[in-house]
Amino acid sequence: MTTSENLKFSPGQIKVVSRAVAAAEDLVSDYYKLSATQMRQLNYDIKTAADLGAHETVIEHFAQIVRYSARKPDSLLSTGVEDFYKICLQDHSILSEVRRHPEIELYPFLLYIICHELIHVVRFRRFQQRFSVPDEQRRAEEIRVHGITHEILAPRQIAGMQPVFEFYENWRKAGAL
Numbered sequence: 527m528t529t530s531e532n533l534k535f536s537p538g539q540i541k542v543v544s545r546a547v548a549a550a551e552d553l554v555s556d557y558y559k560l561s562a563t564q565m566r567q568l569n570y571d572i573k574t575a576a577d578l579g580a581h582e583t584v585i586e587h588f589a590q591i592v593r594y595s596a597r598k599p600d601s602l603l604s605t606g607v608e609d610f611y612k613i614c615l616q617d618h619s620i621l622s623e624v625r626r627h628p629e630i631e632l633y634p635f636l637l638y639i640i641c642h643e644l645i646h647v648v649r650f651r652r653f654q655q656r657f658s659v660p661d662e663q664r665r666a667e668e669i670r671v672h673g674i675t676h677e678i679l680a681p682r683q684i685a686g687m688q689p690v691f692e693f694y695e696n697w698r699k700a701g702a703l
């Protein structure tokens with residue numbers, strides 16, 4: 527492992543992650559008009575490096591979604607779905623990108639990333655997108671999801687979001703993952 531792979535969010539940064547998760551969940555459920563029950567039925571978890579196994583860690587992305595075929599073990603609620611999605615935030619990639627781009631702050635960057643991943647989950651659950659698709663379809667889906675992320679966040683006047691939009695501008699066009 528290189529040093530950058532070992533980068534993990536500090537306790538202070540984990541608080542920023544929690545704030546971004548709460549805000550992203552509000553924004554996405556608001557956009558799709560999901561009730562609390564419908565949000566629970568999405569059946570996902572958002573985890574950072576501290577809670578990721580080796581196979582859940584990737585070098586080149588800020589996050590990845592891993593689908594498991596059982597309900598999450600600590601869930602007391604029957605959600606009616608048998609699989610769950612683990613949104614695996616890649617601390618090392620996020621932190622090194624923030625270091626490379628001093629204009630990008632952690633909170634708005636995380637908010638963008640988490641909104642983006644939640645939109646994927648909603649679209650998987652609604653069968654608007656299958657989990658495994660060929661690269662070409664995946665690229666088209668990425669363009670769509672970056673577009674929706676922008677549509678959700680742009681009207682909100684979130685401090686520090688503009689540099690994040692600029693960072694992702696080409697991704698919205700080219701569909702990088």
Ligand SMILES: [Zn+2]
Nearest residue numbers: 642668671703
């Ligand atoms: Zn994506």
